[in-house]
Amino acid sequence: MRAFKQLVRFGWEQALSCLFPVVIFASLALTKMMPIPFLPRYDLLLIICLLMQWWMVHFGLETRDELKVITLFHLIGLALELFKVHMGSWSYPEKGYCKIFGVPLYSGFMYASVASYLCQAWRRLKVELIKWPPFLLVGPLAAAIYLNFFTHHYWIDIRWWLSGLVIIVFWKSSVTYEVDGSRYRMPLALSFVLIGFFIWIAENIATFFGAWEYPNQTDAWSLVSLGKVSSWLLLVIVSFLIVATLKQVKEKNSNGIGTNHFLS
Template sequence: MTAAEQPADDERPDPRRLTSVEQRIDAAAHRLLAGAPEHGAKAKLLEFLVFGAKQAWACVFGAALLAVIVAARLWYPDDAWLARNDALTLAAIAIQIVMLATRLETGRELWVIVLFHLTGTAMELFKTDVGSWSYDGDGVLRIGAVPLFSGFMYAAVGSYMVRVYRLFDLRFTRYPRRWLTAVVAAAIYANFFGHHFIVDFRWLLLAAVVVLWWPTMMHFRVWRRVHRMPLLVAFGLVALFIWFAENIATWGGAWLYPDQLDGWHPVSASKLVSWFLLMIISVVLVTFVYRPREPDAPTER
């Protein structure tokens, strides 16, 4: 990213600005860890544990929604007066309300999550119509064949993306121009629809992603130290964990692919490419809320 693309300091949203609840949690964590060693094996182990705790905190919306899906699969009665899909929708709405009421999400972040919800629902309507996957037919809280809770699964990805950005104070070196990333993201989104009618360009788009983000390094603060990794590696790791969550969700009956209708089995690993490309759409949307920033100082590996 060039200097001209970077906003002035007073225009930049500060990703380190925690919500009031997170500030209290952060203060309590610092008191707890005040006497922790700064070097050696124990310090590295502690840094790893803090990293895991922050990741779990960033995933709180998705984890809560996934827990509800699994609980509904295990314990929700088939003959309940409220259809299972409707119960999932109401539960998803309740989770979102709690996130806002307890200041676990900011109003600014809610807008990008709503955008994830809308773009995801639009894709769901098309994909279910062409038979890419399907939902149970019960419930009234739906648009066509798509129960409304499905949009919240995309919103969960959006929630994670915006939260991880500020929890880890993400910074980037050699980030591509945002207009180029927007063009690639739009092409990826269009291909999710267009490959049913014309040539599937996913491999060409994957190559474009690699070329565009290959030089980019992501810098992230865990606790005392700032670490870095290639941004493409981060994309791949997030896509992998979404694929794991997808396996849990399909086992829970949230939706099924055609080859799972006769009995559940793990989702094809080929879906990792789809999730990787979907990650690009997610990242680009988030950069229009939190503009990519350069590191303040040299960082450690």
């Protein structure tokens, strides 16, 4: 019974951490079923995301530091969207005033919502890292994963090599988190896989409600290829590495003497 209660509690904390993504999904569904005259759907989604972001910061659900991280992810995601749409990987077929080279500005918030989830879950579950690798390994690995999303269109796709490097670099790494006063431990690589899989499920929901459109979904919606899990897995790794590095820098600065409170 205690294990069941802990699982429910863990699920509740996860649900609270997913508030921003849930609002995005709900908005996608509502705007799909109930369009507003004279206002393109993509522009309405942008307004909703901006208002939601303001509301979360104003009422203390997100800190100003977390807002900076989320803004960074918005820009990283928007850059990736601009390139991928240009290369024909997917498209945004609906009209909108707030579109740049075929990409609606609200799309960056879908990446920002991943950062929002990570920041929220980190704080709510009091996440700590065990045996976190040095930045000289983490930084170049994150950069290589992100760049591969671009370079594989012109060169070989090295995602599986990068995935192997992730396993090697983080083989001894794990995370601990707290649920109702009890701490639990999970291998870091497993947490990457779980988050990536659930984002793939979320991607299917998003494309069903027309958030964007893959070439094979032009005539009718179909399930997103399971192979996309690998892409989301790598994106989650980049997101986690950035958030973890920024958290580590802030921890050092707050201590004033550079003491690392991440467990080793």
